[in-house]
Amino acid sequence: MKSKDLLLFLSLLVLCMPRDGAVFQQCVCSVYASNKGGLVSTNFIRDKKHVIPRLGCDNQARDMCAGLCRYRFSMRTSGGNMLYISPKVGITVGQLFCNWIGREVINETVVLYSEICREKPSDTGFKMTQNLGCVSGNFVNFE
Numbered sequence: 001m002k003s004k005d006l007l008l009f010l011s012l013l014v015l016c017m018p019r020d021g022a023v024f025q026q027c028v029c030s031v032y033a034s035n036k037g038g039l040v041s042t043n044f045i046r047d048k049k050h051v052i053p054r055l056g057c058d059n060q061a062r063d064m065c066a067g068l069c070r071y072r073f074s075m076r077t078s079g080g081n082m083l084y085i086s087p088k089v090g091i092t093v094g095q096l097f098c099n100w101i102g103r104e105v106i107n108e109t110v111v112l113y114s115e116i117c118r119e120k121p122s123d124t125g126f127k128m129t130q131n132l133g134c135v136s137g138n139f140v141n142f143e
Contacts, residue, residue: 025055028115029069029124033101033132035108039121045110046100048072057117066114066124073112073126082110082130082141094139097132105134107142 030047032039050068055061078084082094089096097110110128113121133140 024051024053025057025061025065025116026050027052027055027065027068028121029065029073030113030115030121031073031097032111032113033097033105033108034111034127039113042103044101045097055116057119061116062114062119062122065116066122069112069114070124070126077128080126080128082128082132082139092139093128094130094132094141098134098137098139101132101134103134104136105132107131107133 027050028047029050031045032043033045034043050065050072052061052064052068055064074080076086077093082092082097084093085091086093086096098105108131110132112124112126114124115121130141130143133142
């Protein structure tokens with residue numbers, strides 16, 4: 001490794017080290033169908049974990065995690081559109097959700113939660129613009 005590369009690596013390492021008692025926290029963004037039973041495993045659709053350096057377990061950290069979840073989810077769903085076709089997989093967001101949830105779903109709201117510091121998940125206020133319908137594993141648009 002060249003000395004210039006080593007210096008860059010060490011600089012990045014120092015920048016990412018926790019300071020002032022803060023540690024690396026995991027911000028978990030989770031998507032649930034919300035009409036039946038709340039946050040139970042049968043309503044779970046998918047989650048994404050993000051590691052955030054130098055973040056504590058306070059209200060600012062919770063707000064930052066919720067904001068990150070809303071931003072990432074909005075970008076990946078084109079603002080919460082079930083009919084948006086994901087360029088990565090070539091199918092609609094609604095069909096992806098049906099593939100992941102693994103049960104019949106009739107006209108249920110899909111909401112986004114965030115969680116940090118292993119606390120109870122919090123509703124981010126973001127929800128999909130259309131409800132989810134999954135019949136025989138296929139997405140159905142009830143609108």
